[in-house]
Amino acid sequence: MRQTYTLYGWHLSYFTGKALCYLRYKQVDHVLKAVNLFTLTRTIKKKTGAAVMPVLKTPSGEWIQDTSEIIDYIESLHHMNPVTPNTPVQEFASTLLEAWGDEWWVPIAMHTRWNYPENFALFEQDAGKALLPWAPRFLQNKAAQRPAKMLRGMLPFVGIVPEQYNTMNEWTVHMLDALNRHFEQLPFLLGERPSLGDFGLVGTMYGHLGRDPWPKRELIEPRTHLNAWLERMKNPAVHADKLLLGNDEIPASLNPIFKSIFEEFIPMVAQVGELATQHAQQNGLNQRLPRRIGEVTTTMGGKPFKRGALPYMIWMMQRALDCYAHMADSDKHDVRTWLKQHNAEHILRLNLPRVERRALTVAVTALPPKHMEKAA
Structure with a gap:
């Protein structure tokens, strides 16, 4: 069976x-x-x-x-077709790309869906039919209103406010152009087959930017190489026997992406980590944190970008740092050498609390080393 x-x-x-x-x-x-x-x-x-x-x-x-x-x-x-590269730099880079795709792109996906009214008809149709498959259309439409209202209410939660629209729009165009140039050279992020980072990135592209009518027409389809990558990701098994780049190479065409990771995403996670540490010091360890624990300000395309501090992203970054921590010394050396090329070796010393996932948020299970030293 x-x-x-x-x-x-x-x-x-x-x-x-x-x-x-x-x-x-x-x-x-x-x-x-x-x-x-x-x-x-x-x-x-x-x-x-x-x-x-x-x-x-x-x-x-x-x-x-x-x-x-x-x-x-x-x-x-299921050990066939592993998505985690078996060389240290590509493995570590792919975990960073997954975290960036999962966490950093959420405001862009929500902005391009909910601030362009023509997208709502598709959401209403899909959500209503799914929620009440047995009901007449008018009840399905009514059922779709509830998740729509909830999601619209979350827009300011992740930084989607009118004064930041231009910042998000400019960043999106710049980043999609960079990805389009990369996929002109390679079919996937790290070579001829997808790896973990591709699956992190496809989240925002599959259901939002590449499916909602406005961003699909205005942002994805004009970028033919990015659009072709998205089509490959919808049927990726045919590429499973292909190879990643040799010699543990990270292509230079991904430099704009890693610039965003190191200069925009990581500083945001560091601030969220500090807020989570403060919360744990005040309320004790092993307590489930709220989904939002304040606000942080990072940059997006060189401009300030303010959004809610969601502690879940600490867990995603923790996964990447754990990946590095479990490597052999020689492999760690290779990762540090790559990070030095991006002036980013400091990310290995992020002072994050240790967290455990609890459904949609996390609980702090241990304070960062620096804070434990102060407490002692």
């Missing part, structure tokens, strides 16, 4: 796209099941602690909520 995984999600969902493309790449038997209202608010919430998507139900009956943990789980059981 074939063992089939069930992925609960919607095509319009940011992270469903990431998980779906990954499962297609791994060529494991799976089905995508649209989440209805009962499954979302009752079953999934009971199984994972949050009404969230996507969620993977395994053949053995386990329910796995986070896409990074979904990938970890599948990789541990």
Whole structure:
């Protein structure tokens, strides 16, 4: 009897796209099941602690909520076509790219969806049909209003306010142009097949920028090489037997992307880490943090960008730093050498608290070393 995984999600969902493309790449038997209202608010919430998507139900009956943990789980059981590179610099770089794709692009995806009204008809159709598949159209439309209202209400939460629209628009054009130039040279981020970073990036492209009518027409389709990459990511299994770049190379065409990671994303995570540390000092360890613990200001394209401090991104960065920590000394040397080329070796010394994932947020389990030294 074939063992089939069930992925609960919607095509319009940011992270469903990431998980779906990954499962297609791994060529494991799976089905995508649209989440209805009962499954979302009752079953999934009971199984994972949050009404969230996507969620993977395994053949053995386990329910796995986070896409990074979904990938970890599948990789541990299905060893063909690994998405983690087997050389140190590419491995570390791919974990950074995944974290950047998962966390940094969220404001761009939400801005290009909710601030362009022509996109709503597709959301209303998809969400309504999924939530109440048995109901008449007018009830489906009404059901879609609730998640739409919730998501619109989150826009300021992630920095989507009128005074920052131009900053986001300019950054998006610059970054999509950079990605388009890269994909003119290579089919995927690190070579001839996708790796972890591609699946991090595809989240924002699959369900949002590459599917919503306005950004698809205005941003993705005119950039033919980026659009071709997105089409490859929708059917990535045909590239599974290809190779990544040799000699542990990170292509120079990704320099603008890593500039964003090192100069925009990492400083934001560092500030969120400091706020999480302060929260833990005041409230104790092992307490579930709020989804938002204040505000941080970083830069986007050289301009100030203010947004909510979401402690979940600490967990994503922790995964990258753990990847480095578990390497052999010679491999660590190679990673440090690459980071020095970008004046970014300092990211290995980020003073982040140790966190544990708790559904959609985290709990601090240990203070950063510097704070523990002060406490002592």
